[in-house]
Amino acid sequence: MSAAVAGAADAGTEAAGIGATRVGLGYDVHAFAAPEADRPLILGGVHIEHERGLLGHSDADVLVHAVADALLGALRAGDIGEHFPDTDPAFAGADSLVLLVRVGEMVRARGWQVVDVDTVIIAQAPRLSPYREEMRGRLATALELAIDQVGVKATTTEGLGFEGRGEGIAAQAIVLLRAAGEGCAC
Numbered sequence: 017m018s019a020a021v022a023g024a025a026d027a028g029t030e031a032a033g034i035g036a037t038r039v040g041l042g043y044d045v046h047a048f049a050a051p052e053a054d055r056p057l058i059l060g061g062v063h064i065e066h067e068r069g070l071l072g073h074s075d076a077d078v079l080v081h082a083v084a085d086a087l088l089g090a091l092r093a094g095d096i097g098e099h100f101p102d103t104d105p106a107f108a109g110a111d112s113l114v115l116l117v118r119v120g121e122m123v124r125a126r127g128w129q130v131v132d133v134d135t136v137i138i139a140q141a142p143r144l145s146p147y148r149e150e151m152r153g154r155l156a157t158a159l160e161l162a163i164d165q166v167g168v169k170a171t172t173t174e175g176l177g178f179e180g181r182g183e184g185i186a187a188q189a190i191v192l193l194r195a196a197g198e199g200c201a202c
């Protein structure tokens with residue numbers, strides 16, 4: 017038994033036996049700031065060239081927040097707002113990848129390992145495909161995964177809705193966890 021699993025047992029968490037799986041779904045939205053606010057646009061930990069950034073207490077990384085919420089959902093451990101409240105000055109302007117690292121540690125401490133992550137960013141602009149591989153790499157590194165275990169896609173809404181009007185960006189994420197048992201390399 018790995019130290020992580022022993023720790024999880026000590027903490028009274030149950031990973032439900034070897035071979036058990038969980039899925040988690042995450043969704044997040046942030047509104048764009050006005051151009052004069054001079055906020056950077058950060059998605060998946062990557063600085064994206066755009067005239068407007070997203071509003072938020074932290075760096076407003078909507079993609080990372082969706083992934084963190086998906087992981088917390090799979091753990092049945094609440095959501096990102098509970099763990100990293102936006103009333104806490106410690107998280108003002110925070111690098112959301114640091115929060116994701118902490119959620120990844122929580123996953124392992126509770127006796128689970130991440131099998132797969134897929135995401136979609138919903139934004140009318142800017143064009144995100146040039147940044148996709150870098151976003152995958154940053155997310156994978158934060159969660160100690162191989163890049164093949166992380167998917168990032170982007171779509172527009174054909175001009176419909178708040179994303180289509182350029183009022184903000186949404187992101188969705190889905191994760192699969194597997195109970196970390198004996199014989200796993202985690």
Ligand SMILES: [Zn+2]
Pocket residue numbers: 044045046072076077078081
């Ligand atoms: Zn958020």
